[in-house]
Amino acid sequence: MQKLKIRGGKPLRGSVRISGAKNAALPILCAAILSAETLTLKNVPQLNDIGTMLKLLKQMGISAHREGETVVLNAANLTNPAAPYELVKTMRASILALGPLLARFGKARVSLPGGCAIGARPVDLHIKGLEAMGATITIEGGDIHASVFKLKGAHIFMDIVTVTGTENLMMAATLADGTTVLENAAREPEVVDLAECLIKMGANISGHGSDVITVKGVASLHKAEYAVMPDRIETGTFLAAVTAIGGDVRVTNAAPRTLDVVIEKLREAGAVITSTDDEIHIVSNTRPKAVNLRTAPYPAFPTDMQAQFIALNTIAEGTAIVTETIFENRFMHVQELVRLGAKIDIEGNTAIVKGAQKLTGATVMATDLRASACLVIAGLVAEGETIIDRIYHLDRGYDHIEKKLVALGVDIERID
Numbered sequence: 326m327q328k329l330k331i332r333g334g335k336p337l338r339g340s341v342r343i344s345g346a347k348n349a350a351l352p353i354l355c356a357a358i359l360s361a362e363t364l365t366l367k368n369v370p371q372l373n374d375i376g377t378m379l380k381l382l383k384q385m386g387i388s389a390h391r392e393g394e395t396v397v398l399n400a401a402n403l404t405n406p407a408a409p410y411e412l413v414k415t416m417r418a419s420i421l422a423l424g425p426l427l428a429r430f431g432k433a434r435v436s437l438p439g440g441c442a443i444g445a446r447p448v449d450l451h452i453k454g455l456e457a458m459g460a461t462i463t464i465e466g467g468d469i470h471a472s473v474f475k476l477k478g479a480h481i482f483m484d485i486v487t488v489t490g491t492e493n494l495m496m497a498a499t500l501a502d503g504t505t506v507l508e509n510a511a512r513e514p515e516v517v518d519l520a521e522c523l524i525k526m527g528a529n530i531s532g533h534g535s536d537v538i539t540v541k542g543v544a545s546l547h548k549a550e551y552a553v554m555p556d557r558i559e560t561g562t563f564l565a566a567v568t569a570i571g572g573d574v575r576v577t578n579a580a581p582r583t584l585d586v587v588i589e590k591l592r593e594a595g596a597v598i599t600s601t602d603d604e605i606h607i608v609s610n611t612r613p614k615a616v617n618l619r620t621a622p623y624p625a626f627p628t629d630m631q632a633q634f635i636a637l638n639t640i641a642e643g644t645a646i647v648t649e650t651i652f653e654n655r656f657m658h659v660q661e662l663v664r665l666g667a668k669i670d671i672e673g674n675t676a677i678v679k680g681a682q683k684l685t686g687a688t689v690m691a692t693d694l695r696a697s698a699c700l701v702i703a704g705l706v707a708e709g710e711t712i713i714d715r716i717y718h719l720d721r722g723y724d725h726i727e728k729k730l731v732a733l734g735v736d737i738e739r740i741d
């Protein structure tokens with residue numbers, strides 16, 4: 326099992342180039358299923374979840390090959406409309422194959438994703454929406470069995486804002502007969518990025534980025550080339566790190582406009598942040614101030630940045646109240662931070678973080694993707710040496726993070 330060893334205490338200096346967004350690339354890779362022509366994707370991040378998704382698509386019979394950050398896919402010879410358990414259990418985003426498979430082939434067998442560390446994460450709204458579009462769906466032997474002669478446009482109201490639920494139904498609707506309206510749709514930038522890619526492939530979509538998305542079905546989608554948006558959570562993670570430990574960093578190939586509320590909170594914590602269209606410059610040379618936050622769907626504060634901000638608050642001046650409203654078990658990182666000397670109490674879905682003067686290095690364990698990022702930030706701040714175990718969680722969602730941190734002057738290495 327690989328670990329990361331970090332010797333903390335040094336401000337970050339230099340520049341870091343942000344990779345493509347994992348949570349945009351994953352649905353966009355599944356969009357290739359919808360067409361018999363080639364989809365060429367640029368700025369695809371090199372991280373394990375993308376590797377898993379490519380494996381999943383290839384075992385369906387899709388040709389997919391990658392050269393650096395470019396991936397070329399072609400689903401003309403898709404023969405096996407299925408997503409097996411052994412792949413789905415390692416990556417729940419495999420559920421994103423369900424809508425496209427039904428739309429293009431009228432049938433799909435996708436393993437029902439189990440829960441994960443941060444919550445039960447049901448997919449009932451994905452299934453309800455596809456049934457509203459005429460699909461017959463049963464759950465047998467742990468698999469979702471879905472079939473339909475031809476999906477029909479429907480008016481669907483999702484009673485919970487779901488990112489991949491919106492993405493699954495939007496993809497399914499592109500080839501359905503008639504018009505689909507998705508109400509209470511997710512507004513995340515990754516949903517918009519997927520819609521823009523589908524439009525380039527010939528889909529007829531409007532309203533993406535708002536909570537009502539309208540899709541007029543078309544007969545088929547065609548070849549396209551598309552560049553995935555920059556990863557706003559990777560960006561936020563580096564910005565939170567600089568705010569926590571101090572430094573002067575230039576963040577390139579970024580999309581500042583997708584991070585408004587996060588940048589606002591970091592300024593409240595004391596960071597000096599300026600940005601252009603695709604670059605962010607952050608300077609921080611004082612102890613951060615505690616910042617309160619409450620996670621909620623975009624454009625509110627993203628749940629994927631909650632753990633990183635708890636790490637920031639552990640050494641901030643003052644006490645912070647952090648409320649998690651999206652997932653029922655997304656405070657697994659708190660107990661690990663307490664091992665480093667953090668002072669945090671949890672009351673239901675709220676963490677009360679009392680700023681400590683310092684953290685002291687120790688061995689800690691990553692429990693999920695963003696918790697791992699939080700422990701990296703804590704390791705940068707802690708005095709002495711911090712060892713982070715089970716960093717396979719980190720590798721799922723960050724593209725060569727330790728290489729990027731070494732380039733910023735961090736004393737960090739991967740050990741077996």
Ligand code: EPZ
Pocket residue numbers: 347348351418444445446447448449450451452485486487488489490628629651652653694695722
């Ligand atoms: C996406 O997960 C992201 N993953 C998550 O990022 C992110 O945390 C989450 O959206 C929220 O922003 C990808 O995009 C691949 P949801 P998703 O459906 O779509 C409930 C990361 O770290 N719900 O928006 O699975 C659900 O239980 C990952 O990169 C239902 O009840 O999240 C949750 O409480 C972690 N029924 C809430 O909705 C459903 O059918 C939001 O979940 C679907 C969801």
